[in-house]
Amino acid sequence: xTDAGDALLRLEGVYTNIGRYRxxxxxxxxxxxxxxxxxxxxxxxxxxTTLRTIMGLWKARLGKIIFDGQSIxxxxxxxxxxxxxxxxxxxxxxFGKLTVRENMLLATERRGFAQQHLxxxxxxxxxxxxxxxxxxxxxxxxxxxxxxxxxxIIEQRRLLLIDEPTKGLxxxxxxxxxxxxxxxxxxxxTILLVEQNFRVAEAVGxxxxxxxxxxxxxxGDMAALSTNHALQHRLLGLSMADSL
Amino acid sequence: xxxxxxxxxxxxxxxALTPLVVIAALPVIGxxxxxxxxxxxxxxxxxxxxxxxxxTLIFGLMDVLNFAHAAFVAVGAYVAVSVLQPLAGWTxxxxxxxxLAALLVALIAxxxxxxxxxxxxxxxxxxxxxxxxxxxxxITIGALTVIEQLIIVIWGPQAIPLPKPAxxxxxxxxxxxxxxxxxxxxxxxxxxxxxxxxxxxTRTRLGLVVRAGVEDRExxxxxxxNIRRVFVGVFMAGTALAGMxxxxxxxxxxxxxxxxxxxxxILVFIILIIGGxxxxxxxxxxxxxxxxxxxxxxxxxxxMALGSNILLMALILLxxxxxxxxxxxxx
Amino acid sequence: MAGQINQATExxxxxxxxxxxxxxxxxxxxxxPKIGSWLSWIVSDDPPxxxxxxxxxxxxxxALLFAPFLFPGTKAIGVASRICIFVxxxxxxxxxxxxxxxxxxxxxxxxxxxxxxxxxxxxxxxxGWSGVILGAAAGAVVSLVIAAxxxxxxxxxxxxxxxxxxxxxASFAQIVAEQWRGLTGxxxxxxxxxxxxxxxxxxxxxxxxLGVIINGRVITYYITFAVSLVLFLIMLRIVxxxxxxxxxxxxxxxxxxxxxxxxxxxxxxxxxVFSAVMASLAGALMALVLGYNGPDATLSFSLMIxxxxxxxxxxxxxxxxxxxxAIVVVLAEYYLQNALGxxxxxxxxxxxxxxxxxxxRWLLWLGILFVLIVTFLPQGIVGRLRxxx
Numbered sequence: 001x002t003d004a005g006d007a008l009l010r011l012e013g014v015y016t017n018i019g020r021y022r023x024x025x026x027x028x029x030x031x032x033x034x035x036x037x038x039x040x041x042x043x044x045x046x047x048x049t050t051l052r053t054i055m056g057l058w059k060a061r062l063g064k065i066i067f068d069g070q071s072i073x074x075x076x077x078x079x080x081x082x083x084x085x086x087x088x089x090x091x092x093x094x095f096g097k098l099t100v101r102e103n104m105l106l107a108t109e110r111r112g113f114a115q116q117h118l119x120x121x122x123x124x125x126x127x128x129x130x131x132x133x134x135x136x137x138x139x140x141x142x143x144x145x146x147x148x149x150x151x152x153i154i155e156q157r158r159l160l161l162i163d164e165p166t167k168g169l170x171x172x173x174x175x176x177x178x179x180x181x182x183x184x185x186x187x188x189x190t191i192l193l194v195e196q197n198f199r200v201a202e203a204v205g206x207x208x209x210x211x212x213x214x215x216x217x218x219x220g221d222m223a224a225l226s227t228n229h230a231l232q233h234r235l236l237g238l239s240m241a242d243s244l
Numbered sequence: 245x246x247x248x249x250x251x252x253x254x255x256x257x258x259x260a261l262t263p264l265v266v267i268a269a270l271p272v273i274g275x276x277x278x279x280x281x282x283x284x285x286x287x288x289x290x291x292x293x294x295x296x297x298x299x300t301l302i303f304g305l306m307d308v309l310n311f312a313h314a315a316f317v318a319v320g321a322y323v324a325v326s327v328l329q330p331l332a333g334w335t336x337x338x339x340x341x342x343x344l345a346a347l348l349v350a351l352i353a354x355x356x357x358x359x360x361x362x363x364x365x366x367x368x369x370x371x372x373x374x375x376x377x378x379x380x381x382x383i384t385i386g387a388l389t390v391i392e393q394l395i396i397v398i399w400g401p402q403a404i405p406l407p408k409p410a411x412x413x414x415x416x417x418x419x420x421x422x423x424x425x426x427x428x429x430x431x432x433x434x435x436x437x438x439x440x441x442x443x444x445x446t447r448t449r450l451g452l453v454v455r456a457g458v459e460d461r462e463x464x465x466x467x468x469x470n471i472r473r474v475f476v477g478v479f480m481a482g483t484a485l486a487g488m489x490x491x492x493x494x495x496x497x498x499x500x501x502x503x504x505x506x507x508x509x510i511l512v513f514i515i516l517i518i519g520g521x522x523x524x525x526x527x528x529x530x531x532x533x534x535x536x537x538x539x540x541x542x543x544x545x546x547x548m549a550l551g552s553n554i555l556l557m558a559l560i561l562l563x564x565x566x567x568x569x570x571x572x573x574x575x
Numbered sequence: 576m577a578g579q580i581n582q583a584t585e586x587x588x589x590x591x592x593x594x595x596x597x598x599x600x601x602x603x604x605x606x607x608p609k610i611g612s613w614l615s616w617i618v619s620d621d622p623p624x625x626x627x628x629x630x631x632x633x634x635x636x637x638a639l640l641f642a643p644f645l646f647p648g649t650k651a652i653g654v655a656s657r658i659c660i661f662v663x664x665x666x667x668x669x670x671x672x673x674x675x676x677x678x679x680x681x682x683x684x685x686x687x688x689x690x691x692x693x694x695x696x697x698x699x700x701x702x703g704w705s706g707v708i709l710g711a712a713a714g715a716v717v718s719l720v721i722a723a724x725x726x727x728x729x730x731x732x733x734x735x736x737x738x739x740x741x742x743x744x745a746s747f748a749q750i751v752a753e754q755w756r757g758l759t760g761x762x763x764x765x766x767x768x769x770x771x772x773x774x775x776x777x778x779x780x781x782x783x784x785l786g787v788i789i790n791g792r793v794i795t796y797y798i799t800f801a802v803s804l805v806l807f808l809i810m811l812r813i814v815x816x817x818x819x820x821x822x823x824x825x826x827x828x829x830x831x832x833x834x835x836x837x838x839x840x841x842x843x844x845x846x847x848v849f850s851a852v853m854a855s856l857a858g859a860l861m862a863l864v865l866g867y868n869g870p871d872a873t874l875s876f877s878l879m880i881x882x883x884x885x886x887x888x889x890x891x892x893x894x895x896x897x898x899x900x901a902i903v904v905v906l907a908e909y910y911l912q913n914a915l916g917x918x919x920x921x922x923x924x925x926x927x928x929x930x931x932x933x934x935x936r937w938l939l940w941l942g943i944l945f946v947l948i949v950t951f952l953p954q955g956i957v958g959r960l961r962x963x964x
């Protein structure tokens with residue numbers, strides 16, 4: 001493992017229950033500062049649960065979650081968000097009845113937008129400019145995803161948690177998304193990214209953590225995993241050929 | 245092409261419902277009474293809206309159905325009675341300014357009292373039962389009973405008169421129709437409140453947060469907003485509105501009894517169901533519809549008035565099972 | 576079933592006990608295996624359980640069984656009848672609320688339908704027992720149909736939506752009852768003649784038995800008591816059957832149950848229908864007892880509040896809670912007022928205090944008790960005593 005960046009986010013022995021069911025069975029991993037950490041795994045492995053637990057939407061029964069030296073496992077979601085963590089859920093969390101502008105406005109601290117930040121977002125996602133005053137519910141799936149991510153980056157965040165952004169998107173949209181993510185990567189934004197699409201993971205990821213049945217079964221370099229087809233197959237049940 | 249047209253029709257149909265009812269009633273009732281009844285219906289609708297809007301926002305934002313809402317209606321009415329008694333000097337003068345001043349004081353008092361009680365209520369009662377619909381229903385019904393009984397303890401079991409001020413008694417005449425003056429006053433107050441609510445929700449940041457929170461509570465929290473604190477404010481606003489509605493309803497009926505809120509409860513629930521739980525706009529349209537229906541049917545077949553509203557609710561549910569303007573379901 | 580199997584094993588290993596046993600286990604008393612298993616069958620292997628509770632309920636049962644003799648006088652019999660009927664009304668409500676987690680405000684409507692069934696029959700010339708049976712049956716059928724309709728149409732919706740709709744339906748029924756003078760007698764209700772042997776003037780034996788004259792009222796009471804007991808035991812059986820277990824599972828986690836292949840809506844509708852029919856039969860009994868029925872007697876919302884009071888105070892999800900709750904609340908209604916009156920007289924000096932303790936304010940104190948119990952003792956009295964789960 002290359003040693004660039006210290007741990008911005010560390011999970012140690014995290015157990016999460018939903019109702020009576022234990023979903024996470026002691027999750028341990030680290031997201032390094034300034035790097036893109038991929039969280040991979042089959043459906044139902046617990047990836048979304050992990051993100052939600054970090055965000056405080058579900059409380060960890062046991063274990064530690066340490067963000068930049070601060071323990072956040074017991075904190076409330078609004079507090080965690082204010083520490084600089086942005087969450088883009090699987091269902092995007094768009095407020096359909098509000099306009100695109102209003103959705104974005106909710107993500108800013110100030111009364112309005114800092115022009116610089118706004119320009120940056122609109123450059124990456126030009127479709128938003130066109131639909132600026134339309135209700136967000138009228139956007140296409142891909143455009144909603146752009147809005148969700150745009151909302152997460154309109155202000156400087158210390159950590160982005162993104163859950164399956166390319167799900168259900170057309171190849172063209174996926175490319176646009178990957179371009180945006182790469183841009184964020186160049187700016188040294190720390191991202192924890194859950195993805196089913198291995199190609200995207202390869203293109204964007206620096207580090208990787210693989211989950212299965214609520215546990216981390218592998219951590220390491222994305223580059224190393226990318227070249228090791230046997231390991232890929234063992235961990236994810238697929239190889240490069242399959243994910244195309 | 246025709247698909248698009250059908251979609252547009254479906255989108256606008258709920259808005260068309262009210263005008264349709266109004267227009268349809270005209271030939272059935274006749275112009276003279278129709279004007280009176282329409283104003284009466286709009287007024288009743290606006291007053292119901294004041295009471296119901298708080299409840300629908302509270303439910304939309306925090307999934308809490310407050311069966312004790314009627315208690316706040318009653319508290320508002322009774323506080324208004326107590327405030328207006330010493331102000332009899334103002335209300336009995338033939339001066340519109342003094343009359344309105346007295347009413348304004350009473351309105352504010354009713355709103356403050358109900359709002360304050362709402363604050364206490366949220367802390368003591370509601371806080372324990374977030375996310376537990378069964379206990380919510382039970383505990384709020386219990387609280388309703390207790391508050392209504394306490395009202396009797398403080399003000400006595402007899403119904404108390406709440407007379408209209410001097411200049412607002414009687415009626416004005418428009419052509420061959422008579423319209424009670426107090427109704428016009430209530431209509432103005434109601435519209436002012438509705439307008440204020442609309443401006444708050446659409447033009448202020450807090451209003452934006454409330455609207456977003458109603459759609460997706462988790463997401464608004466993930467954006468850093470402490471929705472719990474917002475909710476206390478919304479709860480208080482809702483109960484304050486109920487208090488104002490109670491005062492106006494009581495004054496309109498000229499008498500106030502401890503059960504004043506209960507008679508409204510069923511209508512308020514019908515409005516919530518018709519409008520769609522959580523939607524203020526839907527609540528407005530629903531309230532107007534219910535007000536109009538009550539008055540039109542009340543004129544044509546007095547015994548059927550409340551029954552007709554229930555039938556209206558059933559018909560709308562058959563058409564739109566989640567109400568006219570449903571908000572996204574919560575997780 | 577499990578209890579009986581346990582018992583058989585215990586007996587065969589020579590663990591038969593010499594005398595009555597009052598240990599706090601959940602199996603039936605075993606002083607005589609044959610009687611024990613019979614008793615166990617009667618209560619569907621779901622005895623109250625704890626010593627205190629067993630004793631309390633037996634005392635209540637005995638008190639009700641011998642009520643006309645223990646508490647002579649018309650008022651006492653009236654109270655006892657009311658208790659019996661409410662036990663059924665509340666227990667049937669518990670089937671929905673406590674076991675399946677459904678809050679319905681239409682329960683009093685079914686109560687009223689059953690009462691009106693009998694009342695309308697008897698008031699319109701179908702005198703005698705045929706009128707009573709037909710009326711009760713008609714009421715039950717109407718309740719069944721309406722409950723099925725409400726269930727199938729609304730149980731798919733969110734819980735709160737469903738509750739509000741039941742409120743609307745119940746209000747509608749109340750309006751119909753008040754307005755349709757021709758059928759229901761409007762707000763004044765219907766007064767009618769009960770079958771001959773139930774009339775107050777009728778004497779079963781010319782001389783008093785144990786100091787009490789066995790007149791029509793006493794006979795009415797015993798019929799009420801017997802029917803209530805049978806209906807209660809039937810409900811106990813339902814709740815402890817496989818069907819009942821599915822209901823409890825639905826209350827805990829309906830998604831899981833649906834995933835296991837059970838159609839949750841079907842189960843919920845069935846229990847609502849069953850509950851409605853029970854309430855309807857209770858209503859029929861009420862009509863017989865009162866010789867009258869009107870909107871105020873069976874359809875009022877305050878009655879709904881009473882039911883909620885009883886089930887919460889007694890304990891949801893236990894059926895025995897209905898018994899305890901009914902006793903507490905009915906006795907409170909009748910005798911709390913006297914107690915309050917005495918207190919109020921004593922502190923007549925201070926205006927607010929004496930108003931707080933005015934006899935008419937019994938509902939205030941019951942309401943406070945209700946809120947306290949929902950907050951601190953959500954399992955109710957029986958639930959607390961049983962301390963299951």
